[in-house]
Amino acid sequence: MLNYDVLDVFTDRPFAGNQLAVVHNAEELSDRQMQAVAQEFGYSETAFPLPPTDPAADYRLRIFTPITELPFAGHPSIGTAWLLGSTGGLPHGPATQQTARGLHRVVLDAERATLTGDAPVVGDYLDAGPLAGALGLFRSDVYPHAEAGVAGAGLDFTFLPVRADAVTRAVPRADLAEHVVGRGLVAVSFVDGAAHVRMFRRTGGEDPATGSAALALGVWLADRGLLHGDGEHNITVRQGEELRRPSTLDCTVTTVGGVATHVAVGGRVVPVAHGQIRVP
Structure with a gap:
């Protein structure tokens, strides 16, 4: 069994904002299995935080819609960073997230997170x-x-x-x-x-x-x-x-x-x- 959290992102109250499923300890899952989990949740995106493969990153994030993987997305990045901070996986303050698009700066505290985008x-x-x-x-x-x-x-x-x-x-x-x-x-x-x-x-x-x-x-x-x-x-x-x-x-x-x-x-x-x- 895999542990998961469901978050509402970009809101200060539950049952508003954008829903996000964050699935933990998914290192052994194949692409097909991650896609199946995302399809089961049916949210716009499901996030899988993983150990980084780039030494400059604090963690790696894979993001799946119900039909495909995305190289980058905003609300999964915001929600996952905040969750890792709230559960002790990351200290509050700046951190570096790795996605298929590369490295991105996130800053998190007890209530929110901020994500820096790619070059405009x-x-x-x-x-x-x-x-x-x-x-x-x-x-x-x-x-x-x-x-x-x-x-x-x-x-x-x-x-x-x-x-x-x-x-x-x-x-x-x-x-x-x-x-x-x-x-x-x-x-x-x-x-x-x-x-x-x-x-x-x-x-x-x-x-x-x-x-x-x-x-x-x-x-x-x-x-x-x-x-x-x-x-x-x-x-x-x-x-x-x-x-x-x-x-x-x-x-x-x-x-x-x-x-x-x-x-x-x-x-x-x-x-x-x-x-x-x-x-x-």
Whole structure:
């Protein structure tokens, strides 16, 4: 039997935020077995903390959706780091996480963890019309002062700027995947340093909280000139309200010459359950 914990990430109360299963002592599991465990839980991601293979890392993390392994993800990184800190596996303070994407800095304390993303990347600019249509929206719903397109800081996402009331009205169409580059399509309304977002996965479904999308959002906001002045910008990201799992993600973006040079995302974590699961 394998021990596991279930956490709610990016929330300060249980039964909100994004669910995460963390499965322990999985060193002997094959890829197929990890995939089977993730499919059994059925959450957006299941995390497997393992001993590092890089001497510079404190631990290694493998992350599986119900259908595939991800090289990097935000809420599994935040949740697992916090859990290891709360159970004595890591001291509070900075630590280094190893994933298939490489090494990432995490900082943890008694209530929350913060993850630093990869080097910011800006991808293609895209026509907002087809993206809006893929969410059942109209061109009139598109925010006209920022161009849609792709950005990332670990995983790439497609961003569609929309008016505030349009975020809640978005309903993905069956052909959404044909219009999306990267992990998913993010509808975003950004006003006075606060963002209301929804993230629709290219493979289907919607996330209640997406840490890697919050990292990418900071890159996209900087590139579109929506962050004014250079230095550190603090952004509050709201997500998950439409799924009745409200989430709060705290994103920090450092800009130099109007370009994002460093992005981080943090949030609180709440334990929900602990148990055992069979070895597949």
